[in-house]
Amino acid sequence: MSYNASFERLPISACFDLKGAENALVEWIGAEILPGFPTEANRRRSADGLSLDHVGPRHWLLHADIDREDELNAALRPHLAPAEVSIVRISDTMTTFRVAGADVAHVLAIGCPLDLHETAFPEDAVTFTEFFGQKALVRRCAGGFDVSVEQSYGDMMEDCLTRALR
Amino acid sequence: MMLIPCPFCGHRNESEFAYGGPVKPDRPDPHAASDEDWVDWLTTVPNPLGPVEERWWHVKGCGTWLTIWRDTRTHCVVEGSGDAG
Ligand SMILES: [Zn+2]
Numbered sequence: 001m002s003y004n005a006s007f008e009r010l011p012i013s014a015c016f017d018l019k020g021a022e023n024a025l026v027e028w029i030g031a032e033i034l035p036g037f038p039t040e041a042n043r044r045r046s047a048d049g050l051s052l053d054h055v056g057p058r059h060w061l062l063h064a065d066i067d068r069e070d071e072l073n074a075a076l077r078p079h080l081a082p083a084e085v086s087i088v089r090i091s092d093t094m095t096t097f098r099v100a101g102a103d104v105a106h107v108l109a110i111g112c113p114l115d116l117h118e119t120a121f122p123e124d125a126v127t128f129t130e131f132f133g134q135k136a137l138v139r140r141c142a143g144g145f146d147v148s149v150e151q152s153y154g155d156m157m158e159d160c161l162t163r164a165l166r
Numbered sequence: 167m168m169l170i171p172c173p174f175c176g177h178r179n180e181s182e183f184a185y186g187g188p189v190k191p192d193r194p195d196p197h198a199a200s201d202e203d204w205v206d207w208l209t210t211v212p213n214p215l216g217p218v219e220e221r222w223w224h225v226k227g228c229g230t231w232l233t234i235w236r237d238t239r240t241h242c243v244v245e246g247s248g249d250a251g
Pocket of ligand 1: 172
């Protein structure tokens with residue numbers, strides 16, 4: 001049988017890896033630039049085209065469209081950051097697949113061990129997990145899920161998804 | 167399948183984790199310990215029939231190292247998560 005779902009590989013987007021205590025990051029970056037910190041683990045907070053994912057202890061990912069990368073880089077000043085925080089531009093290290101359709105939950109279940117039911121994985125949920133054996137960032141999008149993997153696994157993921165959808 | 171409790175993420179599938187080995191007793195002073203005790207500490211892996219204290223790394227998740235007690239008879243996590251970080 002085949003599933004009622006499809007996937008596409010999204011164009012590159014801007015992504016910055018932020019590590020450190022929340023107050024140290026706010027002090028360096030300035031609260032007005034960030035969309036606010038998510039209050040719970042593995043949750044996303046979005047505002048003004050930016051989103052901030054709380055993906056680990058003292059660890060966040062800041063996402064935006066790629067055309068805002070230079071602006072954000074200038075604001076975050078990764079190369080000048082103090083020792084208490086780490087800011088790394090990682091836009092080109094990840095590649096993202098958008099998987100959507102009526103059967104998307106079945107397709108995700110083939111490659112991902114997470115409970116993705118909306119009661120366990122609500123609208124603003126985001127987490128690192130595994131997808132077809134590789135570390136992957138999973139979050140919801142309209143009608144499905146966005147799954148990001150380290151970009152060198154991109155072709156392999158494309159192959160895995162193609163076979164899963166057959 | 168084993169569900170391992172991560173202090174940051176909650177219960178997650180064992181496939182997201184890397185095994186970090188059993189928790190060993192504190193390292194004895196090599197100058198004070200007998201040869202037998204020193205070799206025992208270096209080479210003997212705790213392998214009880216029952217609960218064993220283990221380290222696991224949530225390597226495909228949030229990156230946290232954690233400590234759990236796993237019962238070797240049932241494969242159940244009987245206590246955890248110990249420490250995060
Ligand atoms: Zn975790």
